[in-house]
Amino acid sequence: MAILNSKQLWQERNRLSEEQHKLVDDGKLDDARIIEGQIKQLDITLEHVIDEEDAIRRAPKTPQQKETFGLRILGPRDEFHGLEFGFKNAASVVTVGAPTEIELELDPKLPSLLNNFAATLQDAPAIGSVSYKQRSTQTGKPDTWGGVTNGNSATKAQVLYSWKDAVANKETIAGYVPVSKDTLADYDELMSIIENDLLIDLNEATDAKYLGGNNSTGIVGVLNTPGIQAYTNAVAGKYFDAIRKMRTKVMTTARRVPTHVCISPEVKEAIDLYKTETGLYQSLGDSVYWGMQVVEDENCHGILVYDSFAAKKRSIHGGTTVEVGYYNDQFIKNELSILAEHTKALQVRYPDAFCYAAKTDLDKSAAAGA
Missing domain, CATH: 4.10.860 (DNA Excision Repair, Uvrb; Chain A)
Structure with a gap:
C-alpha cells in the first residue's frame, strides 16, 4: 500500500x-x-x-529511480554476462538450490495478500542513527489571574511545554540464500528472485520491527515506543465503536488527525461479519473507517489508530544492498551465497499520535473489564 x-x-x-x-x-x-x-x-x-x-x-x-529494483541490480538484459564472485550492488536477491539442470521457469514467492503498516509511513534517507527532539507532555495551561488581594499579587498560571531527547537507532535486517554457480548466469532466474522472494521476506521482517520491534540498540517499534496512547476499554468485541473512540483520543490528546487504522486480520473479519439486529450484514465499506484508511496487517494483534505523518522510516546508506560470496565450505560445493540487507531506523516524532488497543482487551465484556 x-x-x-x-x-x-x-x-x-x-x-x-x-x-x-x-x-x-x-x-x-x-x-x-x-x-x-x-x-x-x-x-x-x-x-x-x-x-x-x-x-x-x-x-x-531525493532523486527518483525509474528502473525496477531488479533492473538496478542486474542491468539491461542484453548487457548481462552473469554475476561474479565478490559482486556487490545496491538492491536485493534470492535463489534456488543447485539443480542438475537449470530450470528457466521458477514459481516466485507471492507477496502477502494483506497490506502492511510500514508501507504507510514516509521514508527519508539518513546517514546513521538519528538524534532528535520528541514531543513530550505539557504541564499546566493558561488560566485566570487572581489579581491583587490585600496588597498580594496572585501567581499567574505557568505553562510548560516539553521535548525529550530521542534516538532512532539504526538496525540492519539481512538474509542470505545459497545458490549454484549456474544460477549467477541465469538472468530470468535472478530477476525472479530479486523482484519477488528475498525482497518480500526482507520487507515483511522490517514491517514486523516497525510495529513491534524492541531492540535497545536498534529499532524500537511504535507499539513499544514510550508515550503512545493505549485504549484498554472492554467493549465486548465492538471494534468499530472502539476505532471511533480511539480516533477521538488521538485528535484531543495529540491534536493530530489520524489518517490510518491498522487492524489484525481477525478484527477485520469480525467487522466484515457483523450483523445488525435484523440479521443483515452491516455495510461499513472495505477500505475506509471513520475517515481513515484501513490497513490489515498480520503483525498487528489488535487496533492501531494513527497519523502516518507523525513518524518516519529512515533508510541508512541508501537502500537495500546485495552481495555474492562464499560461506563456510561452499567453495568446494560449487555454491555461493547471495546476501541481501538494508539498514533502517524508525523516528517517532509524536508518540501520542498513535493509539493502540490489544484485541484481548477489546474482547472483554464491560463487567470483566470493570
Whole structure:
C-alpha cells in the first residue's frame, strides 16, 4: 500500500456521496445520516492530508529511480554476462538450490495478500542513527489571574511545554540464500528472485520491527515506543465503536488527525461479519473507517489508530544492498551465497499520535473489564 493521498480520499468521498444520494432517493434517511457522518470524518482527514502533502512538496526531494529494483541490480538484459564472485550492488536477491539442470521457469514467492503498516509511513534517507527532539507532555495551561488581594499579587498560571531527547537507532535486517554457480548466469532466474522472494521476506521482517520491534540498540517499534496512547476499554468485541473512540483520543490528546487504522486480520473479519439486529450484514465499506484508511496487517494483534505523518522510516546508506560470496565450505560445493540487507531506523516524532488497543482487551465484556 502506498502512503495515503488526497486523491484516494477524494475518490472515497465521491463514492460515499453517491451512496448517500441513493439512500435518500430510496427514502432511507437514517442510513443516509450515517453516511453523512462518515463523510464529515473523511473531510477532516482530507484537510489534514492536503496540508501534509503541501509540506512534503516544499521539502527537499531525493532523486527518483525509474528502473525496477531488479533492473538496478542486474542491468539491461542484453548487457548481462552473469554475476561474479565478490559482486556487490545496491538492491536485493534470492535463489534456488543447485539443480542438475537449470530450470528457466521458477514459481516466485507471492507477496502477502494483506497490506502492511510500514508501507504507510514516509521514508527519508539518513546517514546513521538519528538524534532528535520528541514531543513530550505539557504541564499546566493558561488560566485566570487572581489579581491583587490585600496588597498580594496572585501567581499567574505557568505553562510548560516539553521535548525529550530521542534516538532512532539504526538496525540492519539481512538474509542470505545459497545458490549454484549456474544460477549467477541465469538472468530470468535472478530477476525472479530479486523482484519477488528475498525482497518480500526482507520487507515483511522490517514491517514486523516497525510495529513491534524492541531492540535497545536498534529499532524500537511504535507499539513499544514510550508515550503512545493505549485504549484498554472492554467493549465486548465492538471494534468499530472502539476505532471511533480511539480516533477521538488521538485528535484531543495529540491534536493530530489520524489518517490510518491498522487492524489484525481477525478484527477485520469480525467487522466484515457483523450483523445488525435484523440479521443483515452491516455495510461499513472495505477500505475506509471513520475517515481513515484501513490497513490489515498480520503483525498487528489488535487496533492501531494513527497519523502516518507523525513518524518516519529512515533508510541508512541508501537502500537495500546485495552481495555474492562464499560461506563456510561452499567453495568446494560449487555454491555461493547471495546476501541481501538494508539498514533502517524508525523516528517517532509524536508518540501520542498513535493509539493502540490489544484485541484481548477489546474482547472483554464491560463487567470483566470493570
